Amino acid sequence: MPERRSSRTLRDVSHLFLSQSRPVRDEARRGTACIWLAVADRSMNRAHCAAGLAAAFARQGMRVSLLEVCGSLPTIGYYFGMESAGHLSPALDRAALVSGSWNGTVRYWFSASVSSFRGRVEEEPDRAAPRAIVAAFPYPRGRSAEPFLSALRELSAVLAGGGPPEDGSPDAIIVAGGAEGIGGTGACVAGMREAFPRAAGFFVADHSVRETVAFERIVLPDDLRRSWARRMPPADPWFDDLAAGLLQVVSLRRREAVSLAAKG
């Protein structure tokens, strides 16, 4: 197995993210990054990616609020070590909302239905710490996409501080898709770009995907699947690199927006 280089930690880049420059959005969004993970097909393990990304943010001292709309198993509960009755609840009741916390830094909720979250998720109480909001979901097909994304934005706004729905718009979008569902991946990228034109876009796929999409492409390591069965968040350095990269992009875009706003 090739040796993977040690990752750049979030501490190395957090000075960018936590800079004192005035953010574009209101004060409640300061130090908060909102990341959406849209999974385009079932060859990708949504819960594994979401848990790994949340854990990467948490390892560097960020408070994480993680939402998962789980259309299929496994759920994030599997990777955060929940008992079977907990992580499999959506299989028995599609409206069930399950919540928990991990290591005191990640709070998570998951349900098969986005409407189940309404009124039941709450903002991170520690406002002083930098925060990450991660929402993971299978991209809905057809006409259901718009109301679904709208509902998800409202939930993100609640987690970001209870502001208007626009405050729940993602700073960055990750679309994950495999070779088998490239048609669905294209639709997912197009739909997310149309809904959130200002968000930074990334496309995560393995080496087998040759097609290009509008989002910046990030190659998923082949060996990441090896930790699929382990009942803990994956700790591969790839997730740390991804988290660091996301924060850098979010920070630089906010600086740019502030600069443009200052120029009038």
Added chain:
Amino acid sequence: MRVFDVGKRIGSRSTRRLFIRFCREMCRLSDRFEIEVAPFEVMLREPGAGFCVVVSPLRDLFLVSIGESRSFDVRVSSDESFVSALDLALERYLACASKSASAS
């Protein structure tokens, strides 16, 4: 023949519902499953990953056999046994997917 029709062998409505749910959740795990529906069982396989699960309805319960060799069965007739069987099947599927990734 449909999964729903196979499930009609189960007398209890609540257990029949669990049978349908179990098959539905298993089918959602992967787009690559080969699904064979026979009069007395439903078989889901992903040949490339070496994963196989067979679900067999009986009068008051259904059996979940995990693995090609059908080395052990889980008897499902309640929510508790349902989550146990689903948890085992899920873990086996993820382990098979991990192994196939390591081998490739």
